[in-house]
Amino acid sequence: MKRREFIKLSGVGATLAIGSPWLSAADAPAAKASVIAQPMREIPVIAEADVAVCGGGPAGISAACCAARHGAKVILLERWPSVGGMATNALVNIWHTSDRTKQVITGFIQEAIDRGGRFVRRMADYPKRPETHEFDSTGMRVVLHSMLKDAGVRTICNVMVVESVRDGDRLRAVVVDTKRGRKAVCGKIFIDATGDGDIAANAGLPFDFGRPGDGGVQGMTMMFRLRGLDAAAVKANPNEADRVFALMKKLRNEGKFPQFLEGAALSYLRSPRDPVVSYNMCPVAGNPLDEEELTRISAQAREQVYAYVDLWRKEMPGFEKAEVEQMGFSLGIRESRRIRGLKTLDAQMVVKAVKQLDAIGHGFWMIDIHDPKGTGHTTWVDQKADMMPPVGDSYHIPLGMCLNSQVPNLAVVGRCASATHEAHASVRLQSHCMVMGQGVGTCAAMALQGGMDMAKVDIGKLHTQLRKDGVYLENVPEVPSGQL
Numbered sequence: 001m002k003r004r005e006f007i008k009l010s011g012v013g014a015t016l017a018i019g020s021p022w023l024s025a026a027d028a029p030a031a032k033a034s035v036i037a038q039p040m041r042e043i044p045v046i047a048e049a050d051v052a053v054c055g056g057g058p059a060g061i062s063a064a065c066c067a068a069r070h071g072a073k074v075i076l077l078e079r080w081p082s083v084g085g086m087a088t089n090a091l092v093n094i095w096h097t098s099d100r101t102k103q104v105i106t107g108f109i110q111e112a113i114d115r116g117g118r119f120v121r122r123m124a125d126y127p128k129r130p131e132t133h134e135f136d137s138t139g140m141r142v143v144l145h146s147m148l149k150d151a152g153v154r155t156i157c158n159v160m161v162v163e164s165v166r167d168g169d170r171l172r173a174v175v176v177d178t179k180r181g182r183k184a185v186c187g188k189i190f191i192d193a194t195g196d197g198d199i200a201a202n203a204g205l206p207f208d209f210g211r212p213g214d215g216g217v218q219g220m221t222m223m224f225r226l227r228g229l230d231a232a233a234v235k236a237n238p239n240e241a242d243r244v245f246a247l248m249k250k251l252r253n254e255g256k257f258p259q260f261l262e263g264a265a266l267s268y269l270r271s272p273r274d275p276v277v278s279y280n281m282c283p284v285a286g287n288p289l290d291e292e293e294l295t296r297i298s299a300q301a302r303e304q305v306y307a308y309v310d311l312w313r314k315e316m317p318g319f320e321k322a323e324v325e326q327m328g329f330s331l332g333i334r335e336s337r338r339i340r341g342l343k344t345l346d347a348q349m350v351v352k353a354v355k356q357l358d359a360i361g362h363g364f365w366m367i368d369i370h371d372p373k374g375t376g377h378t379t380w381v382d383q384k385a386d387m388m389p390p391v392g393d394s395y396h397i398p399l400g401m402c403l404n405s406q407v408p409n410l411a412v413v414g415r416c417a418s419a420t421h422e423a424h425a426s427v428r429l430q431s432h433c434m435v436m437g438q439g440v441g442t443c444a445a446m447a448l449q450g451g452m453d454m455a456k457v458d459i460g461k462l463h464t465q466l467r468k469d470g471v472y473l474e475n476v477p478e479v480p481s482g483q484l
């Protein structure tokens with residue numbers, strides 16, 4: 001389908017024709033639907049930014065703050081009422097910063113940890129496990145908003161970016177839907193941090209969706225928290241957790257109980273978590289870009305959570321008074337579009353801890369693929385291959401996975417940056433996404449100062465600036481010419 005719409009951008013004086021080449025194979029049924037034609041209309045420009053960041057998750061917040069701190073006039077556009085993305089609105093509340101011997105992700109995430117105060121706690125065995133900090137998603141909303149404010153970022157929530165307006169090979173503006181109609185935001189540089197690559201896909205950049213073969217994206221999860229648990233009663237009945245777990249499996253195998261993530265469920269039954277800790281055990285599968293399917297599976301996931309809790313209240317000592325304290329405002333979404341960049345991170349780069357000339361930070365997480373069919377099973381273990389870099393080592397996250405060859409003033413950060421299905425399963429972690437945000441946000445500000453495109457920024461100078469800003473950046477190979 002080729003949908004055409006004409007927008008006159010007032011304040012810019014150009015009438016631009018924009019197509020919508022962002023349909024994937026998954027949109028095929030919609031493509032057969034009938035269409036309506038829209039008359040040309042003027043869209044008011046509400047901002048002219050140096051850097052427009054679309055999406056306010058971990059990647060977008062870090063990109064926006066870092067670009068603003070280096071002198072850029074930054075606007076951040078977020079569709080939900082608060083920033084934080086999956087970290088706040090899907091209750092995904094664990095940060096990973098360690099290669100299992102030392103902390104190797106620092107910089108922006110360390111600032112968020114320090115600013116987090118009582119909302120963040122360091123885990124007891126730090127830094128011996130990748131997981132190093134857990135936080136209260138509700139309090140973190142306040143922390144992240146205040147970081148943006150202090151950096152001087154103009155943050156607008158409740159706006160959905162719906163169109164990318166290109167002029168030749170440059171992105172001129174994005175169009176947002178608001179309660180008061182459509183508006184446009186112009187910018188010199190755009191950073192797509194939507195998690196789904198909405199802006200880049202709409203601007204015509206090629207992308208991949210899901211795994212090779214059937215295009216299945218990683219399973220999604222409804223996170224939830226419980227209150228009213230009696231830990232002493234659980235402890236006093238040490239065999240009950242295993243009995244209830246076996247019952248859950250039996251009922252599920254008979255088709256009388258929903259899917260659940262086995263290892264996590266058993267662990268929660270054996271040692272119930274306090275109400276700040278999110279339960280990560282409720283899987284569902286589907287296409288997160290199909291709004292109707294997403295509605296259906298989100299509703300299904302909420303029912304699944306109550307199916308678990310109802311059984312536990314009946315069967316598990318200590319859970320008799322369990323209540324759902326909170327569920328994700330959104331289903332936790334792991335994967336959708338991955339926008340093809342100058343470089344594509346792959347599984348070998350991850351597990352072999354490959355170092356890159358254009359490194360912007362380190363990553364170490366395993367190839368953590370949640371079954372696209374929604375069983376909750378982690379599938380890479382079936383390959384019997386290495387899952388993560390060796391203990392004490394880490395791979396480099398390259399700038400090139402965030403830049404592209406077609407629209408030089410557009411970068412992509414976060415879980416929609418360029419990676420294979422396997423490598424994405426590692427680099428999608430929030431800490432890794434913040435590394436991308438900090439690297440690209442800083443690069444964008446340097447590009448503006450130098451009057452050049454982001455790909456032309458001297459990589460050595462970028463490394464110097466990132467290190468000055470607290471980023472751990474070690475073992476970077478020599479760049480002969482300073483430029484990539």
Ligand SMILES: Cc1cc2nc3c(=O)[nH]c(=O)nc-3n(C[C@H](O)[C@H](O)[C@H](O)COP(=O)(O)OP(=O)(O)OC[C@H]3O[C@@H](n4cnc5c(N)ncnc54)[C@H](O)[C@@H]3O)c2cc1C
Nearest residue numbers: 055057058059079085086161194195221332333414415430
């Ligand atoms: C269940 C689950 C458990 C996980 N566990 C962990 C974990 O323990 N630790 C960890 O670090 N990571 C974990 N992850 C992964 C991690 O949370 C995500 O990969 C990460 O949040 C990605 O960050 P992001 O900024 O790229 O995208 P997101 O967090 O998805 O943020 C994207 C933001 O963009 C906004 N947006 C989207 N489209 C538009 C648009 N068109 N216009 C305006 N705004 C838009 C969204 O509303 C959102 O705020 C988990 C993920 C899931 C789903």
